[in-house]
Amino acid sequence: MGTGKKWGGGSCIAAWFVLAELCWVGGEGVKLGVLLDPNSTVGKLCNTSIQLALSDLYTANPQYKTRIIPLFKNAGDIIGVASAAWELLREGVEVIMGAQTSQEEAIYLAEFGGKYEIPIISLTATSPSLSPKQNPYLIRAVQSDSAQVGAISAIVQLYGWREIVLIYEDTEYGRGIIPDLADALQENGTRLIERTGIPGRGSGREIGEELRRVKNLRRRMRVFLLHMSASLGRRVLIEAKEEGMMSDGYAWIVTDGLSSLLHPITDPQALDAMQGIVGVRPYIPNTQKLHQFQATFNQQLPFPLASLNLFAVQAYDTMWALGTAVEKLNATISATATATDRRAMRVSLRDAIRNTKIEGISGVFILVDGELNPPTFEVFNLVGEKERIIGYWSQKGGRGVRPEVAISNSKNQLKQPIWPGPTAEQPKMKLSIGIPIKGFPEFVNADTNEPQKSSGFCIDVFRLAIEVPHMNIDYEFVPFVNQIGKSNGSYDELLRQIEAQKVDAIVGDITIVASRSEFVDFTLPYSASGVSMLVSATSDKKEHMWIFMKPFTWDLWLLSFFSFMFTGFVVWLLECRVNTDFGRGPAQQQIGLIFWFSFSTLVFAHRERILNNLSRFLMIIWVFVVLILTQSYTANLSSMLTVQRLHPSFVDVKEIREKGYFVGFQNGSFVRDFLITRFGFDETKLIPCGSSDEFKLALNRGSFNGGVAAIFDEIPYIKVFLRKYSSGYQMVGPIYSTGGFGFAFPKGSPLVADFSRAILNVTQDQDKMRTIEQKYFSNQEPPKPEPNDSALDVYRFGGLFIITAVAAWSSLLIYLAQFLITRWPDSGSVQSPLTSKFVEMGKLFCQEHFHSSSPRTRQSRVHSVPETAEETTTPQTVPDHNVDSMNTVAN
Structure with missing residues (x-):
């Protein structure tokens, strides 16, 4: 059996291959082409692991009839991969395993396998851009880089970091993770605010320059995610150590491309530079089989590993899976x-x-779909020469599901890491906060010498928002000043500092307006606002001789006079027949008595006795009405005579604009553009004012003496001004609504949502808000309200006059009814017509009430009434019917 080019390996493995060639006769073989770089760490590890796996596989399964015949080829670069792939194809291999050094090689092999329809097994092609779904002959025996983004996002969310920096290897491998990583972080409200690519073969000088650029670009950049191969990642961390970026306040998270190859670390400089890093990598269960593999594996290596290498373990399992699949396929064939x-x-x-x-x-x-099923990830922390496992993370049910193991929403599920420094204190996001220089220190009182001691209402609200849980933010205030310590421009220019990346946020009395929202994002408002007009006011000291008439309107005066006369007449009518105080003297004397009695009730000086019960009832009502009228008159007249009344110099914006008067606005405020675009003011007629004192000086001078006719500003500032100068000035005109005060952040910043929630927590706590409002605003007198010096009208006393009218007419009607009842039988013959009877009754009524006679004559017809309760007189002789009727009326 030929094994192609033999690589160096352990003596026991080599012996096994020789024995296998001698003993295995008659079986079938499947040629496996293996493309590795013998000069790389991964190549050496995978070579040893593959040979050990085949040895263990066929030793444990001697009955297998189909064997894998590995053909090892040297493939150190893409040219070597291409050449070796063609050579293996000519040698008749059925499967190719590789490549190992770069993502470009993996892409080439995937296309090669698809073209020549040969399975390609990859142990290092982790880029999400290289998918087995798009390459049907590609088998990825490792996890995709996208599998770990959930674990990374969970760590970032756990520590409340909302903005991080990605430093990646500028290759297909490094760039492939960015889309999935950005999406995972975005789901948890975190943003990649900087993405820095470093060439795979970049020099130390190039790496150092790139790190310095990131470090100096934004001072808050203190949380870094490192995604690159092991060799480049170590160099980057060493350079970061040299640049002071592995110190207190920094956090480094490394992906499994680097964390899976931390061993062997033989360079003390690299080990020192990695102290405090937090990494994620696939979790390998600690089993007896794993320990046996590690012991055997280390015997075959020239450098024993302190811990297992992921690539070696996955290569071992892949070979077992391949041998099992080959044996099953052979049976089918x-x-x-x-x-x-x-x-x-x-x-x-x-x-x-x-x-x-x-x-x-x-x-x-x-x-699953041609790639290894996503495993559980372990989270480790490198401290000294050891890795501390501080937690685990698993994702079950598909991408996007929340972590189910270890990292969730509680820090108790993750052991306390030791961060670079070394320190146990969690690194916080460092924000540089721009603050304005104002003439209203109640809102922002910037301390240019010691900015952290700056104060004011807006500053205190920000500090309260920072104290909300999970706001892991450190900050420094940066006053917006020029070289001489003065304000460096308008509020719009201050907000542009965010866009220029000179500050990370703006805190102050920044009004939320549409034009500003085009280049910054605002939080929810923490204070209401609006634009109004401030003008000077003059006192009305022209008190004329008829001011005593002003408390009542003319219709109320007339109605009161009529009521006095009518009530006096009714009382006289009810009393004149039975009361000598009302029934003596000629007609002119009786008329004078009616006048006297009516108006003497104003000061309760009437001395006439009231004998009739109906009169007494009417007088009770009338005295109450008179009391209300006199008290109201006295109060309103006192207000007009004693309270200073101010009249605004202008109340109409149109009048000010058309007459060409000068108007003022707060320096640096958006109100300047508001006056030009909304009201059409000429730009030359606008004068900036910087403080309350300048407001006062400009208004006092007036438009023709170098001052202004009015000042337009937001209501909070006007209220502060009126608290300080409560006399002589008024806020007039309609209120033009604005968005209120808010904090400003860069466009798309996830901190906007966090601070908005924090602001809601602060503003809903009435005790805290009341405390800071009293601290800055309640030590001054509130503006005094303008006195209400309007005359009182009939409507305000309508109810009283209705009650008086009802009482008077009721008394009068009851009296007339009693008179008719008592006089009706004596009014004439029964056979007389009804009309004649009423005429006779009318004559009798007038004769008895309105006929002028001397007291003696009248006393000849009526009983005398005692002067006092103790005195009695003998009534004169009168007809019996008159005596009876008058007794009835008197009662």
Whole structure:
């Protein structure tokens, strides 16, 4: 049996091959072409593992009739692979295993196998772009790189990192993982903010320059994902150590392309550079069979491994699966005895390999759609010379399912790693936060000497948001100042610093407007806002001689006068027949009495006695009405005489614009563009103001003395100004709504959602918000409300007058009814018409109430009423019917 070019291996394996050639006679063989690089670590490991697997397979199964005949070929580059593949094809191999050094070689072999219909088994083709679904003759005996992206995403999510940097090998192998990795991270709200490719043969100088570029580009870049082959990955980590990127505050995650080949590490410099890295790789169960393999395997190597190598284990299981498939296929061929077609043989062999399932040393070996089923991944941490297994991750049920083992949503399921430094403190995302220089320190009070001591309402809200759990962020404030410590531009220019990557976010009183959202993303607002107008106000000191008439409107004055007269008349009418205080004197004296009695109730100075119960009822109601009227009049007149009333100098924006007055706005604010685009102000008529004091100075000067007629600004600033200067200024005009204050981040930043949720937690905590609002705003007097000096009208007292009218008319009607009842029998003959009776009753009523007579004459017709309760008089002689009627009325 020919084995092609023999490679170096252990003495026991070589002896086994010689013995197999001497003893195996009459059996059938399947030629296997093996393309490996004998000068690489992977090549040496796979060579030894393949020979050991064949030895163990046929030693354990001597009854197998079909043997695998390996033909090893040297294939160190793509040219060698192409040459060796053609040579193996001519030698009649049924299966080719390889390539091993690069993804380009694997792509070539996949196309070669598809063209010549020969199965290609790959142990290193992990790029997702090379799929067995698209290459039907490709069998991938390893996991695709996309299988590990779920584990990587789970680690990133666990530690709350929302932005990471990918450093990858700039080859097909390195680039292939990017789409699946970006999608997996995006599902958990994390973004690849930087993707840096390093050539596979890049020099140390090129690697160092690229790392420095990444390090200096954004200071927050402290979480790195390294995806590359072992040889290049070690060089990158060594250069990162030289650049200070393996120190406290940095985090490095490595994929299985590097983590599966950490051993053997014989270079102390490389080992030192890898301290603190966290890696993922397929999990190999720790079984007795695995220990036996490791012991035998290490005996065949010139460098014993401290731990098993994944490629060696997978190569061993693959050979067992291939030998099992070949034996099953041979039985099928022997039964038919007509299968001589080589193409049919290769197709059958391909299908047999894909359908083979064995229990290998790495677990269950089974291919799904032509590639190894995704396993459980182990998460390790390199500390000293050992790897600490700190957790596991598995994905069952397909891609996109949440982790079911170890890494979930709790840090208790992952042991505490030791990060670069070394330190146990978790690396945090470092953010440089731009803050504005303002003339309103209540909102942002930037300290240019010690930025971290900056304060203000907006700064405190940000600090509270940072304290929300899972916001693993460290930050530094960067004031937006020029060389002399002054503001370096407008708010729009400050926001452009994010786009220029000079800062990572902006914190301050940044108003959310549509034009700004085109180049930054805003969080949810943490404070409401709007634009209004601030103007000066003058006091109305022109108090004229008729101000005492202003508390009531004219219709209320007239209605009150009429009510006084009507009530006085009704009381007089009810009292005049029985009360000498109302029934004495001529007509003019009676009219004067009505006037006197009515208006004397204003000051409760009336001295006339009230004897009739109906009059008493009416007076109770009327005194209450008079009390309400006098108290209301006194209060409103006092307000007009004592409270200073301010009148705004302007109330109409249109008037200010048409007359060409100058207007002010806060320097750097979006209000400047708002005035130009929304109201059509001439740009030359706009004057910037930087602080509350400048607002006051500009308004006091006026438009014709170097000042302004009005200032347009957002309501929070106007309220702060009015708290400081509560007299002489007013906020007038309509309020134009804006989006409120929010924090700004780069477009597409996942931190926007995190901070929005944090802001909701802060703003919903009323105690915290009340505390910071009182800290910055409640130490000043609130603006005094403008007094309401409008005159009181009839509507406000309508209910009182209705009650008075009902009481007066009710008393009057009851009195008339009593009069008719008592006088009706004596009004004339019974046979008289009804109309005549009413006429006689009317005459009698007028005669008794309105007929002018002297007191003596009137007293001759009515009983005298005692002057006091103690005095009594003897009534004069009057007709009996008059005495009875008057007694009835008096009662």
